[in-house]
Amino acid sequence: MLKAAEIIKKLKREIKAADRPENRINYQQFFKEKLKEPEGLRAATLRDISNRGYKEIRGESLDQILRLCDQLLASDERYMRFFAFEWALKSKRHYRIGEFRRFERWLRTYVSDWGSCDHLCTGPIGVLIAQYPELAGKVRPWRRSRTRWVRRGAAVSLIMPVRQRLLLDEVCRTADALLEDQDDMVQKGYGWMLKEASNRFPDEVFAYVMKHKARMPRTALRYAIEKLSPTRRRQAMAK
Secondary structure (H helix, E strand, C coil), rough: CHHHHHHHHHHHHHHHHCHHHHHEEEEHHHCCCCCCCCCCECCHHHHHHHHEEEEEEEEHHHHHHHHHHHHHCCCCCCCHHHHHHHHHCCHHHHHHHHHHHHHHHHHHHHHHHHHHHHHHHHHHHHHHHHHCCHHHHHHHHHHHHCHHHHHHHHHHHCCCHHHCCCCHHHHHHHHHCCCCCCCCCHHCCCCCHHHHHHHCCHHHHHHHHHHHCCCCCHHHHHHHHCCCCCHHHHHHHHH
């Protein structure tokens, strides 16, 4: 296996080669917080580079790949964070329950905006929880975190499981815990979680919304009901 320094060097060469005006995007327009690197390559361009890079390491063990991802993340560069989360996700067939500790550390250490939160939590963390639903209990403390991205992660990490008709009760308990959270990023996160749940459990989500809509921030409410029928949406939005 190539050394991490060599892999990072090669990735940077590919990034430089792809860095043309037509491949760039101003990411700052999507974020309220000031980004350290506001402009960069489009996700599709990065994914192409990621896919080529992963082909060179996919024969390695999961432990080796995840250690490499640790080193990519330690570089504290947005592109390397993207590759780390992508490569960890591509290795999902080999996940073991113990991977949770590493992924949780990534969330607490390297996530500083909603994009990286959602990439990690709907990706490696969400997939791992879908594989091992008993891990949902380890996510519950995240709901009380002082860090907005960890609280958002408590909700977003349940999206993959609920898409597989898993953990509806946990989804509702998470929504309960975050119901009156004042942070709009957290509100959008648990509203998105409920919206995804409504694709599989429309009656249950509608009942939940109707019971709690008086306390639920309108931002979260609008997200939660987006996939419900027009009639149900009107009922949910009525004061």
